[in-house]
Amino acid sequence: xxxPHPAEPAAFDPRILRRALGNFATGVTIVxxxxxxxxxxxxxxxxxxxxxxxxxxxWSIDKRSGSLPVFRRASHFAINVLAMxxxxxxxxxxxxxxxxxxxxxxxxxxxxCILLEGTSANFQCEKVEIIEGGDHWIxxxxxxxxxxxxxxxxxYHQGSYSMVLPHPHRQPPQGAAAGEPADGLQSxxxxxxxxxxxxxxxxxxxxxxxxxxxxxxxxxEARLLMILNDGPARDMAALTRQADMxxxxxxxxxxxxxxxxxxxxxxxxxxxxxxxxxxxxxxxxLARSHEEQVFARFDRAQVENFKLVLRGIIAAAx
Amino acid sequence: xxxPHPAEPAAFDPRILRRALGNFATGVTIVxxxxxxxxxxxxxxxxxxxxxxxxxxxWSIDKRSGSLPVFRRASHFAINVLAMxxxxxxxxxxxxxxxxxxxxxxxxxxxxCILLEGTSANFQCEKVEIIEGGDHWIxxxxxxxxxxxxxxxxxYHQGSYSMVLPHPHRQPPQGAAAGEPADGLQSxxxxxxxxxxxxxxxxxxxxxxxxxxxxxxxxxEARLLMILNDGPARDMAALTRQADMxxxxxxxxxxxxxxxxxxxxxxxxxxxxxxxxxxxxxxxxLARSHEEQVFARFDRAQVENFKLVLRGIIAAAx
Numbered sequence: 001x002x003x004p005h006p007a008e009p010a011a012f013d014p015r016i017l018r019r020a021l022g023n024f025a026t027g028v029t030i031v032x033x034x035x036x037x038x039x040x041x042x043x044x045x046x047x048x049x050x051x052x053x054x055x056x057x058x059w060s061i062d063k064r065s066g067s068l069p070v071f072r073r074a075s076h077f078a079i080n081v082l083a084m085x086x087x088x089x090x091x092x093x094x095x096x097x098x099x100x101x102x103x104x105x106x107x108x109x110x111x112x113c114i115l116l117e118g119t120s121a122n123f124q125c126e127k128v129e130i131i132e133g134g135d136h137w138i139x140x141x142x143x144x145x146x147x148x149x150x151x152x153x154x155x156y157h158q159g160s161y162s163m164v165l166p167h168p169h170r171q172p173p174q175g176a177a178a179g180e181p182a183d184g185l186q187s188x189x190x191x192x193x194x195x196x197x198x199x200x201x202x203x204x205x206x207x208x209x210x211x212x213x214x215x216x217x218x219x220x221e222a223r224l225l226m227i228l229n230d231g232p233a234r235d236m237a238a239l240t241r242q243a244d245m246x247x248x249x250x251x252x253x254x255x256x257x258x259x260x261x262x263x264x265x266x267x268x269x270x271x272x273x274x275x276x277x278x279x280x281x282x283x284x285x286l287a288r289s290h291e292e293q294v295f296a297r298f299d300r301a302q303v304e305n306f307k308l309v310l311r312g313i314i315a316a317a318x
Numbered sequence: 319x320x321x322p323h324p325a326e327p328a329a330f331d332p333r334i335l336r337r338a339l340g341n342f343a344t345g346v347t348i349v350x351x352x353x354x355x356x357x358x359x360x361x362x363x364x365x366x367x368x369x370x371x372x373x374x375x376x377w378s379i380d381k382r383s384g385s386l387p388v389f390r391r392a393s394h395f396a397i398n399v400l401a402m403x404x405x406x407x408x409x410x411x412x413x414x415x416x417x418x419x420x421x422x423x424x425x426x427x428x429x430x431c432i433l434l435e436g437t438s439a440n441f442q443c444e445k446v447e448i449i450e451g452g453d454h455w456i457x458x459x460x461x462x463x464x465x466x467x468x469x470x471x472x473x474y475h476q477g478s479y480s481m482v483l484p485h486p487h488r489q490p491p492q493g494a495a496a497g498e499p500a501d502g503l504q505s506x507x508x509x510x511x512x513x514x515x516x517x518x519x520x521x522x523x524x525x526x527x528x529x530x531x532x533x534x535x536x537x538x539e540a541r542l543l544m545i546l547n548d549g550p551a552r553d554m555a556a557l558t559r560q561a562d563m564x565x566x567x568x569x570x571x572x573x574x575x576x577x578x579x580x581x582x583x584x585x586x587x588x589x590x591x592x593x594x595x596x597x598x599x600x601x602x603x604l605a606r607s608h609e610e611q612v613f614a615r616f617d618r619a620q621v622e623n624f625k626l627v628l629r630g631i632i633a634a635a636x
Contacts, residue, residue: 012373014373025473051452134372134374136368149341151528151531163523165482165483193625201512209470306624
C-alpha cells in the first residue's frame with residue numbers, strides 16, 4: 001500500500017487517488033447562491049483562502065452539478081463554514097434533494113447569497129472569476145462581508161467526519177515534573193483532568209496508529225467492516241448515519257471493499273464476505289491487544305472506576 | 319464579535335479577516351520544488367484537490383516569497399501532507415532559514431521534486447498553470463505520481479496546531495443502553511475505554527465551547543495569555559514551542575492582543591498588561607468552574623484515580 005503509484009502508462013485508479021487525497025484534513029463548507037427565485041447550496045471541502053489584499057477565496061464545483069447554472073448566473077456566493085454539530089446539514093447538501101432549504105434556517109447575505117445559521121463563520125463573496133480545472137470549475141470570489149462565530153469546526157478526514165482536538169502538546173508540561181509551584185500554568189494544566197484526557201487520547205492514538213496503519217485499513221473502512229459484521233445493511237441511509245460518513249463516501253468505500261472481495265451484495269443487502277469477516281476479527285484483535293497492553297498496569301477496579309468517570313463526563317455534558 | 323464585517327466603505331482589517339478564515343480547519347503541507355541545484359520548500363495550508371479526471375490539485379504562494387523564482391522555473395512540485403508528529407518540520411519551512419533541508423531526510427520524486435520522509439501522503443505534480451490571485455499566485459498541478467501512507471495528520475485550526483479525533487459519533491451506541499449482547503459492535507465499543515475517552519473529550523468540549531466562545535478568545539489566544547501570565551517572554555522561539563503555534567501566527571496573535579491593550583513590550587520582553595492579567599483570571603475561572611460542574615458528581619478518590627489512570631495511559635504510550 002506504500003508503493004508509489006506512477007501515472008504512466010496506465011491512468012490512476014480514481015478510487016486509490018481519492019483515498020490518498022483524503023489524507024489532507026479539511027473543514028466542511030456549504031457554498032450557497034441565489035439567482036432570482038433559484039436557491040442552491042452544495043457541500044464542499046475544496047475551500048481555500050487565496051489572498052488577504054485584496055481578500056480572495058476559491059472553491060471548486062463538479063461540472064456535472066445540477067446547481068452549476070445558478071452559480072453561473074448568481075453575482076455572489078457564500079461560503080458557510082460548518083460547525084462540529086452540523087453533520088446532518090452537510091449530508092443534506094451533499095446528496096440530491098428536492099428542496100434542500102426546506103426547514104433550514106437561513107438569512108440573506110451580500111448580493112443575495114444565503115447564510116446558514118449555527119456555522120463557525122461565513123464569507124460573502126462577489127464572484128470574480130471562473131477557471132476551468134479538469135472535471136471541476138474553480139470559482140474565485142472576493143470577500144465582501146463575513147461573520148466570525150469561532151465555534152468548533154466539523155472536520156473531514158479520510159472520508160469520515162472528525163473533530164479537532166486542542167492542546168496537542170507533544171511534551172508533558174515541564175513544571176509538573178520539576179515540582180514547580182501550583183500557580184504556574186504548566187502545573188495547573190498538568191493537574192487539569194480535561195487536559196490530561198486530551199493528552200491520554202493523543203498518546204493512545206499515537207501508539208495505536210502505527211499498528212492500525214499496518215493492517216492497511218483507514219478508520220472509516222474499518223468502521224464499515226465492523227458495522228457490517230453485525231449483519232447485512234439494507235438501508236444505505238442508516239449505514240451512513242451509523243458510520244458518520246457522507247453517503248457518497250460510504251458508496252466509494254463499499255466499492256473499494258467490494259473490489260477487494262470483502263463485501264458483496266446479497267438478497268439481504270450489503271454483506272461481509274467470509275474474507276471480510278476474517279478482516280474484522282483481525283481489526284478487533286488488534287484493538288483488544290493494544291487496549292490490554294495500555295491498561296495492563298491498572299487493576300480491574302481502577303479500570304472500572306475510570307470507565308465510570310468517563311461515562312459520567314459524557315452524561316454530564318449531554 | 320459576531321456582528322457582520324462589511325467591506326465598504328472601509329477595507330477589512332486583515333487581522334480580523336485572517337482570524338475568521340482560521341475557522342476553516344486544514345491539513346498542513348510542505349510544497350517543494352527543485353530547479354537545477356536550487357531546492358525550495360514552503361509550508362502551506364492552501365492545498366486543495368480540484369479534479370480526479372484529469373487529476374489536478376492547486377495551492378497558493380505569496381508573491382513576496384523568496385522561493386517563488388524556483389517554483390516558476392521548476393517543471394514539477396510535490397505536495398507533502400504532514401503527519402501529526404511533524405510540527406517542527408512545519409515550523410522549519412514556515413520561517414526564513416539558511417538551509418531548510420539541512421538534516422532533513424528527503425528523496426527525489428517525479429520531475430526532480432522533493433519528497434519528505436514520514437508524511438501522511440505526497441502528490442508529485444507537473445506544474446500546468448499559474449493564475450494570479452491578488453497577493454498570491456495560484457499554482458495548478460497535474461498529479462503524476464503519489465504515495466499514500468495514511469498516518470494521522472497534522473491539522474491547523476484557528477492559528478494553532480491540532481489533531482483530529484476519530485469516532486465523533488454524536489449519539490451514544492444504542493446497543494449499550496438496550497442491553498444488547500456483548501458480541502455486537504455497539505456494546506463492544508461502549509465498553510472500550512479508548513472509545514469512551516474520545517466521547518468524554520468530545521462531550522466536555524461541546525459543553526465548554528459555548529462558554530469559551532462567549533469570552534471572545536480563541537484557544538491559541540487564550541493559551542498565549544496564559545503562558546504570558548507566568549512571566550514576560552523574551553525568547554520568541556520558546557514562546558512558539560510552548561504555544562504549539564507557528565511563529566508567524568504567534569506574531570499575528572500578539573499583534574491582535576496588543577491592539578486590544580492586553581499585551582505590551584517591556585524591557586523584560588512581551589508581557590501582559592494589567593488588563594491582560596484580568597483576562598487570564600477570567601479564562602482560568604471559566605475553566606475551573608466548568609471542571610467543577612462536570613466533576614461534581616464524583617468524589618475525590620474517584621477523580622484522583624481517574625487522573626492516575628490518565629497519566630498511566632500517557633506514560634504507557636510514550
